[in-house]
Amino acid sequence: MSTKDEIQIFDSTGDCFVMKVFREELGRQINILFDMGQGQEVVDQLIKSKEPIDGICVTHVDRDHIAGIIRLLENEEFMQSCQLKFIVFNQFNRAFISYEEGNELSRLIKKHDILLIESYRHCYSNINTALASQNISIHFFSKNKREKFHHMHHTSASTKYKIYITFLLPNEKHLEKLMREWDKYNRNCSGRTGEITNKSSIVCLVEFLNDAKSTTVLLTGDGFVSDIGKCFEKLGALKIDCIKLPHHASYISNVGIGQLIAKHGCTQAFYMKNSSITGEKETLQEVATHIPEKPIYCNGKFIIGGD
Secondary structure, three states, X not given: OOOOOEEEEOOOXXXXXXXXXXXXXXXXXXXXXXXXXXXXXXXXXXXXXXXXXXXXXXXXXXXXXXXXXXXXXXXXXXXXXXXXXXXXXXXXXXXXXXXXXXXXXXXXXXXXXXXXXXXXXXXXXXXXXXXXXXXOOEEEEEHHHHHHHHHHHHHOHHHHHOEEEEEEEOOHHHHHHHHHHHHHHHHHOOOOOHHHHHHOOOEEEEEEEEOOEEEEEEEOOOOOHHHHHHHHHHHOOXXXXXXXXXXXXXXXXXXXXXXXXXXXXOOEEXXXXXXXXXXXXXXXXXXXXHOOOOOEEOOEEEEOOOO
C-alpha cells in the first residue's frame, strides 16, 4: 500500500485521473476520481483493482468527461465495493443545467443515494459534517471562504488530517449560460455549445499537509486559463505545486498558462492527450520554458511534488 501522494492518469477517451492523498490516521490513501471518458477499459481496471473510490468529481457534462462515470455507477460490482461517499457534480438547476448524460447521471446519483456536492454553493458546513461522520477527512470551501481556510491552515493542529478542496469556478454567469442551454436541450433535444460547457467546468484547489509539508494542486477540467487567473486576484500569491493543463493542453484554453505557472511557482504539470485537439504542442513548449528539466505527465502515475 502506497504512503505517497500521487496522481494516476488513465488512458481514457477523454479526461480520467485519480488523485490519491495518503492519510496517516486512516492508514491508506483517499482516492478521488476526476471524470471518465467513453472507454470500458478504465471501468474494468477500477473494478479489478478493488481500491476504494471515496469520491468522484464530474467537472462538466461533455461526453468525454461523464460517459464513463455513468458506466461505473451502473456497474453493481463497482457500487458494492467502491465505498463511494460523494459525487461533485453541477446537476440541472433551473434557478441558475442536463444534456442526456447529465440527466442520466442525476438519476443514478438519486438511485444510489450518493451525497451530491455542487460547486456553486456558498456554504458546505452540512456536507463537511456528513463527510466527517463517515471518517472522510475532506473539507470543502467556496472561493469566498478560502480566506478563512488560510487562517486555519496556519493555526489549527487538526489541519494536518484534512484535505481541503476550494471551488474556484464556474461562476454564476457561466452556470446561468449552461443552465439555459441545458434547459433548451431538455425541451427540444437540441442545442449544445462546446465553449459554454467547457466554461462551466469545475475548477478547484486541492490542499493538504503530509510530513509537515503543504501541497497545493490546481485542477482545471476543460476551463480557460483566462478565467482561472482572475480567481487568484483575491486569493493572492498562492504557491501552486502541481497544475492540470485544461482541455487537453489546447492552445485556446491555455492562453496565459506560462504567466500563471510563473506567478504561482508551479513545479509540476500534467494533462490528458486528445488527438483531435489543436495547439497542444505550442502549450507544452510554453509550459516547458517555465518548468524546465521536468516531464509534463500525460500517462501513468506520478508523485505529487516529486521529481
